Amino acid sequence: MRKLHQLITTCALGAITLTGSALAADAAKELTGKQIAFDRSKGNCLACHAMPTVPDAESAGLIGPPLIAMSARYPDKAKLRAQIWDATVANPSSSMIPFGKNGVLTEAEIDKVTDFIYGL
Amino acid sequence: MKQQIIMKLLTGMAGLGMALGVATAHASPEQDKQDLIKYFSTKYPNVKHEDFVYGALAFDPDSKAQYDAIMEFPPFDSQIDAGRKMWETPFKNGKTYADCLPNGGKMIAGNYPMFDEAKGKVVTLEDAVNDCRVANGEAPFKLSDPKTIGVLSAYMRTLSDGMIMNVKVQSPKAMAAYDEGKRTFFRRTGQLNFACATCHVQNAGTRLRSELLSPVVGQAVHWPVFRGGDKLVTLQDRYSGCFKMIRAVPPAQDSTVMNDLEYFHSAMSNGLPMKASVFRK
Structure with a gap:
């Protein structure tokens, strides 16, 4: 059942990605994972997290832990994505915005942000 | 069958209500305030209780010095x-x-x-x-x-400068309004899923971007504030601003929700001196 669900999700995501890239051809510019992460009305990650390895990550907040060595901290990238999607699942008192659950970012945007954060 | 389910639900809800009633009966405004003071004084032992009236400035000597200089000749x-x-x-x-x-x-x-x-x-x-x-x-x-x-x-x-904040919650109806305000303060809401408490209890004294978050204790004593020197902002304006920032629809000003929130919020500053008006960034 779960596999089926995953399969459907993958297909759906695939479809979104395809549509996304089809649209990208038309759209003048499409935000990168880093841009979404930095944008104050999108990810706004820097409001709470420092990114010590990113030189232009200025005026970062200290509410959440610094985003560094992420692939070591999250060997399973899906867990990192799940954390961005809704951090209150792992810790109900987390201050972190449930970006996916509350639709602050689209699924495609979360994928891009996950890729960017995972590389830090 | 249907009736049975409804009865069960009602019994359950009544039980829940009683449980909540019992819980709130013990949490007096004074106790709530003391709990918060204890929480902050444990987390920030170097910030004196009386300095909480300065909000975030109490955590940043440079900003406090700047504030003192501006307050010598208030631009408002x-x-x-x-x-x-x-x-x-x-x-x-x-x-x-x-x-x-x-x-x-x-x-x-x-x-x-x-x-x-x-x-x-x-x-x-x-x-x-x-x-x-x-x-x-x-x-x-x-x-x-x-x-x-x-x-x-x-x-x-x-005309009330220096008066000690002394909000009273004395009757059961007053207590119900206080509890309603307290619930609003601690309930997460908006697309960003924040409660007032997320910033002003849990993360007070911490930087959000480059801004220090002020603690709930001491917040209610100095309104209206003049932001940037001359922009008058009332306490309920500020509440509206907070609701908007967390992408929630702000309740109307002077509504029961806002007034109950102000009631709870002000009681958490009981014992601290009033000051009007002040400069804020």
Whole structure:
């Protein structure tokens, strides 16, 4: 059942990605994972997290832990994505915005942000 | 069958209600305040309780020095003067605000918001001013208007400078309003899923971007504030701003939700001195 669900999700995501890239051809510019992460009305990650390895990550907040060595901290990238999607699942008192659950970012945007954060 | 389920649900809800009732009966406003003070003094042992009236400035000596310098010649003095003129101008019937407010309007701001038993609801100082106007045949002010009630209340509150915040919660109905305000304060809401407490309890004293978050204790004693020097912002304006920032629809100003929130919020500053008005960034 779960596999089926995953399969459907993958297909759906695939479809979104395809549509996304089809649209990208038309759209003048499409935000990168880093841009979404930095944008104050999108990810706004820097409001709470420092990114010590990113030189232009200025005026970062200290509410959440610094985003560094992420692939070591999250060997399973899906867990990192799940954390961005809704951090209150792992810790109900987390201050972190449930970006996916509350639709602050689209699924495609979360994928891009996950890729960017995972590389830090 | 259906009836049974409904009965079960009702019993369950009643049980839950009783459990909540028992829980809230023990958490008096004084106890809530003491719990918060203990939480902050444990987390920030170097910040003195009396310095909580400075909000985030208490955590940053540089910003506090800048504040002190600005407050030597407050850039908002002309607005306080405008408020004084409003205060001193008699109504058409010849009476003044001082005639209809308790103690001539002096040293009273720390008693507000108060629970009005006759009305069965929380009354803010601004409500009391409007009641005064209506009783004297004047039209009430729109409570979110900085140019009228804002300026007037800024002056009025200078008449209570140094008064110790003393919000009282004495009857069961008052307690219910207080609890409603407390729930609003601690309930997560908006697309960003924040409660007031997320920033002003859990993360108070921490930087959000480059801004320090102020602790709930001491927040209610110095309104309105003049942001950037001359932009008058009332306490409920600030609440609206917070609701918008977390992408929630702000309740209307002077609504029961806002007034109950102000009631709880102000009680958490009980024991601290009032000051009007202050500069904030």
